[in-house]
Amino acid sequence: MLLGAIADDFTGATDLANTLVQNGMRVTQIIGVPDENTDIGQAEAVVIALKSRTAPVAQAVQQTVQALDWLLAQGAAQILFKYCSTFDSTAEGNIGPVADALRTRLGTDFAFVCPAFPANGRTIYQGHLFVGDRLLFESSMRDHPLTPMRDADLVRMMNAQSDGRAGLIPLSDVAAGPSAIAARVAQLKADGICYGVVDAVSNEDLRVIGIAAAGHKLITGGSGVAIGLPDNLRREGLICPASLPEPPEAPGRAAVLAGSCSAATRRQIAHVAQDWPTRKLDVDSIANGDPVTAETVEWALSQPADMPILIFGSADPEEVRATQERYGKLQAGLMMEETLGEIAVALRDEGFGRLVVAGGETSGAVVSALGITALRIGPEIAPGVPWTQALAPSGPALALKSGNFGQDDFFRRAFAAMLS
């Protein structure tokens, strides 16, 4: 095993695993901190999916360091800390404190910071993160239920969150090539700066950054920064040609479970809501102790078996705000996540074999409730979202969709891709 990655949420982990697979690596995705019984098969890269993005800082740091120690014990020579392409975090973390802890444990005084994912409209210029043509804080991330983003300056955000200082590696260095990046890194290090926020507006930029990252013990960022890493290993003859990812086996009925409240997920819900059996979950009913899971499953089983069904908690920012005022931000989210997890278990037990889950926290809750510990990565449905197959225990086909990813007709495409 050559490359070890730790992702702070489950959809982020499949996003990264997908990128590595698309770029020719054999990858195993593991759910949660592995132990001595965890089998990685023939993997050249392992992506460990944690649910640490919004966990208390100390817990996020502890889990990540445990995951790191396991990866190092397996022989990983380079570590990638994967966080969201929209830098989802608060002033306290968890990106900064986790990066600090990884740096300390790895004994390295420098790491790139690069959440760019151009295929999904996330670019970095002058250290500022854009979503499409908007600065991060002007995008729908402003109203994220758990990590509302109110800044776009990655140097400032990293300085606020971490113990180490951050500086900029501007696009002009990236355009000038890997040696210009290396020269800037040397200069930043000489100035006592240990995080290099690196501009990137295209996949070509990310490939250049990938070359510059060869030999770095720690890289931090989105899945985009991994695009060039397999080439480094290939150049050294360390990885074998990989076969194309196989589609998952997927007998049984199909369902979408959505907890993401992002603008993209809400558009995707609207796209199928008129045509597919659809049911909205209500946080107040869950809080009242109503039998929401049992009623929803009964409803699901009474729908035509040949139609995908859609179950969602997702709401617009106004409704989310009102709900959070009643129950608290974390509690409101948790109630919905737990309910969607319970529903997923009941549906799987009733023969649903294809599940699309929308939202990172939601995917974490669903995959954990299903007791899945490893995933095989299948073909890509949309940038950053592959089909996967539960390996341990063997089980349903799952597509874990990051909140903001996918076209408006993503849910239709997902099930259509299964048939092709």
Ligand SMILES: Nc1ncnc2c1ncn2[C@@H]1O[C@H](COP(=O)(O)OP(=O)(O)OP(=O)(O)O)[C@@H](O)[C@H]1O
């Ligand atoms: N109606 C609602 N009111 C309040 N919170 C809700 C509601 N519906 C869902 N939620 C919560 O909102 C949060 C959405 O986070 P989640 O990570 O699942 O989606 P996302 O942030 O859009 O996706 P990603 O992290 O992949 O970008 C979850 O905790 C979910 O339970």
Ligand SMILES: O=C(O)[C@@H](O)C(=O)CO
């Ligand atoms: O990087 C992204 O945007 C995604 O992989 C993600 O982490 C969303 O939760």
